Structure formats: structure tokens, C-alpha cells
Amino acid sequence: MSYKLIKRLFSSSPYKKCPQVCIVGAGPAGFYAAMHLTKKLEAVNIDILEKLPVPFGLIRYGVAPDHPEVKNVINQFTKVAQQANVNFYGNITLGKDVHLEQLRQNYDAVLLTYGAEEDKLLGIENEDASNVFAARNFVGWYNGLPADKDLKIDLSCNTAAILGQGNVALDVARILLTPIDELTKTDITEHSLSVLSESKLKEIYLVGRRGPLQVAFTIKELREQLKLKNCRTIWNEKDFQDVEKIVPSLPRPRKRLTELMLKSVNEKQTIVDDPNIKYFKPKFFRSPNKFLVDDKKQLAGIELTCNILVGDNLESQKCVPTDEKEILNCDLAFRSIGYKSVKADKDLTLKQGCIPNDKGVVEDASSDLAKLYVAGWLGTGPVGVILHTMGNAFQVAKVMCEDLGKLSNTQTKAGFEEVKKTIAQNNGNVIDWTGWERIDTYEVENGKKIGKPREKICDVEKMIEVAKA
Amino acid sequence: MLRNFVKNLSSKNLRCIIKNNGGITSFGNIRSIAPLSTTELALKDEKINITFVLYDGKRLQTEAKVGDTLLDVVVNNDLNIEGYGACEGTLTCSTCHVVLKDEDYKRLPEEPCDEERDMLDLAYGLTDTSRLGCQITLTKDMDGLEIKVPETINDARS
Ligand SMILES: Cc1cc2nc3c(=O)[nH]c(=O)nc-3n(C[C@H](O)[C@H](O)[C@H](O)COP(=O)(O)OP(=O)(O)OC[C@H]3O[C@@H](n4cnc5c(N)ncnc54)[C@H](O)[C@@H]3O)c2cc1C
Numbered sequence: 121m122s123y124k125l126i127k128r129l130f131s132s133s134p135y136k137k138c139p140q141v142c143i144v145g146a147g148p149a150g151f152y153a154a155m156h157l158t159k160k161l162e163a164v165n166i167d168i169l170e171k172l173p174v175p176f177g178l179i180r181y182g183v184a185p186d187h188p189e190v191k192n193v194i195n196q197f198t199k200v201a202q203q204a205n206v207n208f209y210g211n212i213t214l215g216k217d218v219h220l221e222q223l224r225q226n227y228d229a230v231l232l233t234y235g236a237e238e239d240k241l242l243g244i245e246n247e248d249a250s251n252v253f254a255a256r257n258f259v260g261w262y263n264g265l266p267a268d269k270d271l272k273i274d275l276s277c278n279t280a281a282i283l284g285q286g287n288v289a290l291d292v293a294r295i296l297l298t299p300i301d302e303l304t305k306t307d308i309t310e311h312s313l314s315v316l317s318e319s320k321l322k323e324i325y326l327v328g329r330r331g332p333l334q335v336a337f338t339i340k341e342l343r344e345q346l347k348l349k350n351c352r353t354i355w356n357e358k359d360f361q362d363v364e365k366i367v368p369s370l371p372r373p374r375k376r377l378t379e380l381m382l383k384s385v386n387e388k389q390t391i392v393d394d395p396n397i398k399y400f401k402p403k404f405f406r407s408p409n410k411f412l413v414d415d416k417k418q419l420a421g422i423e424l425t426c427n428i429l430v431g432d433n434l435e436s437q438k439c440v441p442t443d444e445k446e447i448l449n450c451d452l453a454f455r456s457i458g459y460k461s462v463k464a465d466k467d468l469t470l471k472q473g474c475i476p477n478d479k480g481v482v483e484d485a486s487s488d489l490a491k492l493y494v495a496g497w498l499g500t501g502p503v504g505v506i507l508h509t510m511g512n513a514f515q516v517a518k519v520m521c522e523d524l525g526k527l528s529n530t531q532t533k534a535g536f537e538e539v540k541k542t543i544a545q546n547n548g549n550v551i552d553w554t555g556w557e558r559i560d561t562y563e564v565e566n567g568k569k570i571g572k573p574r575e576k577i578c579d580v581e582k583m584i585e586v587a588k589a
Numbered sequence: 590m591l592r593n594f595v596k597n598l599s600s601k602n603l604r605c606i607i608k609n610n611g612g613i614t615s616f617g618n619i620r621s622i623a624p625l626s627t628t629e630l631a632l633k634d635e636k637i638n639i640t641f642v643l644y645d646g647k648r649l650q651t652e653a654k655v656g657d658t659l660l661d662v663v664v665n666n667d668l669n670i671e672g673y674g675a676c677e678g679t680l681t682c683s684t685c686h687v688v689l690k691d692e693d694y695k696r697l698p699e700e701p702c703d704e705e706r707d708m709l710d711l712a713y714g715l716t717d718t719s720r721l722g723c724q725i726t727l728t729k730d731m732d733g734l735e736i737k738v739p740e741t742i743n744d745a746r747s
């Protein structure tokens with residue numbers, strides 16, 4: 121790649137005297153912030169530090185393999201990374217290879233965008249039973265996230281339950297219900313393809329605490345599920361009592377989503393005698409009370425508490441438990457009730473799963489250190505889609521631009537030159553953009569051999585080996 | 590100057606990468622090099638003027654090819670609209686949200702399909718005359734069209 125050569129030839133010094141910005145986490149928030157900063161500031165140097173040897177965060181490891189179009193945004197991010205004043209440094213973990221204080225000493229501004237990777241627990245009995253998984257780990261498994269590649273999942277059973285009714289819950293359901301032939305053409309990992317191809321699952325429940333008017337998934341994902349080949353959707357008609365009456369008064373997005381559900385309810389799909397047909401069964405007004413296990417601590421079912429909604433105003437209706445219980449027999453369960461961020465560095469304070477901030481600015485007393493910012497899921501909590509992460513990242517980057525503009529010109533921080541000395545002591549394998557391009561090429565070539573757009577490397581050691589080749 | 594040189598070079602590389610992947614999307618110039626029917630050829634030469642009005646009032650006036658989508662126009666003319674067209678016209682991102690004047694909205698030849706409406710439902714500042722730019726194909730009578738590009742910045746928690 122000729123431009124890399126040029127970049128290397130000239131990158132050794134001309135940007136020294138400009139603001140040095142460090143971004144931690146190479147997901148959408150990090151890239152969108154870098155995009156804004158490079159567009160709005162005449163001179164700036166941006167170093168993006170990333171835990172994995174590879175960039176793109178949840179675009180690579182969250183977005184479902186059957187949604188390749190969503191991943192097109194990688195092209196915009198690649199453009200950002202290829203600019204001469206943007207550097208990618210992979211395989212560097214904040215809190216392990218480098219500490220926040222060092223970053224704040226050596227840069228003019230530090231932006232944290234390391235996401236929300238830990239899943240929320242239900243906190244109920246037997247949550248550690250075998251065949252109870254975090255949806256996020258299952259997603260990581262089929263998407264080739266190194267930490268999840270060895271997940272042992274048994275799909276030889278008939279029934280699965282997903283606890284939660286958001287888009288990730290629908291992703292999990294869809295991957296489990298999609299005819300296998302349609303997945304073989306995607307970049308889903310080979311190890312999960314072979315497990316999925318042996319699946320005996322017939323039905324999947326999608327269990328929600330509240331009612332049809334409160335579902336968190338969006339209409340596009342529902343429409344896709346309803347159109348899925350060889351799959352029927354079975355609703356409980358009673359859950360939709362009175363819903364129709366309310367529809368006209370709903371705001372447009374909620375209205376259209378509810379209308380789509382009602383349309384499907386009115387189709388009254390039923391169980392048929394055909395071994396090829398699978399079933400998708402949304403279940404409302406139920407909270408998991410405990411997991412039921414057999415003597416080998418194998419999941420056997422879930423005890424559910426039945427809930428009712430109280431209050432006249434639809435918008436502010438509260439969900440309250442009743443004394444009624446119900447058993448849902450299933451041999452596999454996924455919890456998908458949200459995520460929280462981790463405290464990556466000792467100097468960070470988290471509140472309710474994210475870093476408290478005011479328009480992205482993290483307030484603290486360390487005035488002698490570089491200002492600290494946060495964007496993306498780490499700052500907003502794990503809500504919304506890429507579009508919303510983009511809006512937030514632009515907003516935070518805008519504040520950073522204003523602040524950096526006020527810095528006096530004399531400030532010259534050493535940036536990565538200095539930080540890398542410490543990193544080298546902990547970790548000799550920093551992966552730059554050229555390294556990622558090697559991994560990328562390798563993966564695409566390996567995918568080509570088996571008719572897939574890409575076969576991901578699922579092992580960090582192997583990634584490093586390919587990047588350094 | 591040097592920076593620009595490097596930038597141009599890299600964006601050219603990128604186009605090539607996209608081309609090599611095959612024309613799966615209607616991104617940029619792929620569409621315009623594909624079919625060679627005579628009508629397409631004739632259309633190719635027809636140009637109109639349109640104006641994007643950004644949320645901060647900035648006006649981006651540009652020449653546009655009849656037959657291109659609004660997304661094509663943004664990409665081909667390198668218009669500086671941040672983050673526009675993330676999914677490259679595949680109806681999966683809604684970063685190409687635009688707001689039209691009432692009369693312009695009404696005279697568009699095609700109504701938005703369900704999938705377009707689905708994506709619009711995610712957009713900030715959704716209006717009754719909102720459309721996705723990747724789904725609007727320019728016709729000759731759209732000369733002088735003004736397109737509002739709403740702000741994407743909002744509190745993600747709301
Ligand atoms: C399963 C799933 C599917 C989704 N599908 C879609 C979809 O189809 N369409 C859509 O629009 N949105 C989708 N989303 C939402 C979208 O992924 C998010 O909006 C977006 O990724 C949030 O971006 P982020 O940069 O805040 O976090 P992330 O994407 O999580 O990026 C964080 C980055 O930081 C790195 N990191 C973590 N810890 C450290 C550390 N200590 N040091 C250095 N780096 C670190 C991570 O490796 C990662 O690369 C999906 C989300 C999930 C969970």
C-alpha cells in the first residue's frame with residue numbers, strides 16, 4: 121500500500137507541535153470522534169489505543185453476521201484511520217499495559233470510548249447452571265470474539281428461552297432460527313456454523329417483563345424475524361387486549377412497531393405438522409424468578425413470576441409482580457437484559473454501569489492532568505444503535521474541539537513516543553494499522569476458500585503472528 | 590498540501606477496494622458505470638443544481654446528475670456532511686436522513702417503502718416530510734431542490 125509508505129516517510133515529525141489526543145477503544149464512538157476532530161481541527165494528532173489487535177469494536181463483534189450491510193460503516197472508519205495524523209495502536213489494554221494517569225500526563229486530551237462489555241446478571245437462583253448463557257457471550261462466540269470462542273453450548277434440545285426483548289435478543293433468536301444454508305454464506309465463524317448445523321431446537325421463547333407496548337426491539341429487526349423462512353411466530357392473543365385501541369395515540373415509531381405486531385397476531389399462525397418448521401414465541405408480562413435444574417445442575421426450566429401493569433397513563437404504567445407463578449420448560453436459556461461498563465483503570469469511577477459525565481466531560485480535580493472525556497456506550501450506557509453512538513461521539517468531539525482550541529500553542533506533549541516506552545515493558549506486540557491490514561487480507565483470503573466473505577481469526581496469538589509476518 | 594495528497598491517495602485506494610468487492614451496493618460511482626443502455630447514457634449527461642442546507646444554516650450547493658440518489662451526490666461531490674451514508678445506501682443506518690419541503694415531498698414519484706419508514710423511525714428529528722437520502726433518485730424536474738440535513742447530535746439517553 122503506497123500511501124502507508126508515504127505516511128511513514130513523513131509522519132516522523134511534522135505533527136509534533138499540534139494537540140495530542142488519545143482515544144481509548146477503537147469502536148464506532150472512537151472512530152466517529154476521530155472523524156470529527158480531524159475534520160474540525162486544522163492540526164491534531166490522534167492515537168487510537170485498542171485492547172484487541174483488530175479495530176471496530178461491536179461492528180466486528182456485535183453486529184450479526186447476516187447483517188453485512190450494517191458493517192459497511194467500516195469503510196468510513198478505514199478512511200479515518202488512513203489519514204496521516206491518525207494512528208491505530210492495537211493490542212494495548214487500558215489498565216493493564218498502560219494507565220490512565222500516564223495517558224493524561226502525555227496527551228493534551230484523553231477520550232475514553234471502551235464500550236460496555238459486561239452483561240448484567242439477573243441475580244436469581246441457579247444462574248450459573250449449565251446451558252444458561254449471557255446473550256452477549258453467545259454473540260461473541262458466533263462472531264469470533266477471542267474471549268468467547270470456547271463457549272460450550274448444547275443445541276441438542278427442543279426449547280430455548282431468551283430473557284429480554286431488545287435487538288440483541290432478536291439477533292440471538294434469528295441466528296438460532298435461520299435455516300443453516302443462509303448462514304454459510306456469511307462471515308459467521310466456522311466453529312459456530314458446525315455447532316448450529318447440528319441444532320435440534322424447535323422453539324424459542326422471547327420473554328419480557330412488560331407488555332407489547334414496552335418492547336425494546338426496533339421494527340426493522342422484528343420485520344426480519346416475522347419474515348424468516350421456515351419459522352412461524354406464535355403470540356399470546358390475550359397479551360394484546362386493548363392494545364389496538366391505544367395505537368392511534370402513539371408516537372409514530374411505537375405506533376408502527378405495534379401495528380406490525382398486531383398484524384402478525386391477527387394472522388393467527390399455528391403449530392403445524394412439519395419437522396422443518398420452527399417457532400418463535402414472544403411471551404409478555406413474565407419475570408424470571410429462578411432457574412430450575414436437574415441433579416447434574418443442567419437447566420430444566422425457568423420459574424416465572426406473572427406481572428401486571430398498573431396506572432392509567434400508558435407512558436408511565438408500572439409493572440408489578442403478582443403472586444402467580446408459571447413454569448417454562450426449556451433446556452437452554454440466554455439472558456439479554458443489558459450491559460454495563462467495567463472499571464478499566466484504578467483512577468476511574470463508574471456509576472450505574474457508566475462513567476458519569478457532562479456532555480462527555482468527566483469532571484475531576486486533577487487539573488494538572490489532561491482533560492478527560494467519555495463517549496459511546498461507556499458514557500451513555502448501552503442504548504441505541506450506531507446512529508445514536510455517532511451522534512453522541514460528534515457531540516463530545518465538538519466539546520473537545522472547543523477545549524483544544526483554547527490550549528496555548530506552547531503545549532507540546534510527547535504523546536505515544538513517551539507512552540510506548542512503558543507499553544514496551546509490558547507488551548512487545550503493538551499492532552498498527554498495517555498489521556490490521558495484514559490480518560484483514562488473511563481473513564478475507566481464508567474466507568474465499570470456503571465461499572465466505574471472511575473467516576475471522578479467533579485467537580489473539582494468531583492475530584499477532586499474522587500481523588507481524 | 591502533503592496531507593491533502595495523502596488524503597486523496599487514500600480515498601482513491603478506498604474506492605478501488607469497494608469496486609473490487611463487487612457492486613453489492615449502490616455506493617458512489619458503481620451505479621453509474623454499470624448499465625449501458627442508451628437511456629442511461631442520455632440521462633448521464635443531464636445535470637441539475639441542488640442545495641443541501643445543514644442544521645447550522647450552512648448551504649452546500651452542488652451540481653448533481655439526474656438518476657443519482659442524494660447519497661450518490663454527497664459521495665461523488667465529496668460534500669462535507671459528517672457521517673452521512675454509513676451503510677452506503679443499504680437501508681440499514683438512517684444517517685442519510687433528510688427533510689424536504691412539503692411540496693417537494695409530495696411530488697416525489699415514489700412513496701417510502703416499509704423498510705425506509707422502519708429506518709426513519711430511528712432518526713432524530715423525524716418529520717412528516719422526512720426521507721432517506723439514499724432512497725431519493727433525482728429527476729430532471731428537481732432542479733433547484735433544497736434539502737435540509739437535520740442535526741444528528743442529540744442526547745443518546747432520550
Ligand atoms: C450484539 C450487538 C449487536 C448490535 N447490532 C447493531 C446493528 O445491527 N446496528 C446498529 O446500528 N447497532 C448495533 N449495535 C449497537 C452498536 O454496536 C453500538 O451502538 C456501538 O458499537 C457502540 O460503540 P462504542 O464505540 O461505544 O463501543 P464498542 O463498539 O463496544 O467499542 C469499544 C472498543 O473498546 C475496546 N476496549 C474495551 N476495553 C478496553 C480497554 N481496557 N483498553 C482498550 N480498549 C478497550 C473494545 O475492544 C472495543 O473495540 C449492536 C450491539 C450489540 C451488543
Ligand code: FES
Pocket residue numbers: 660673674675676677678679680681682683684685708721722723724
Ligand atoms: S445510507 Fe444508510 S440508510 Fe441511507
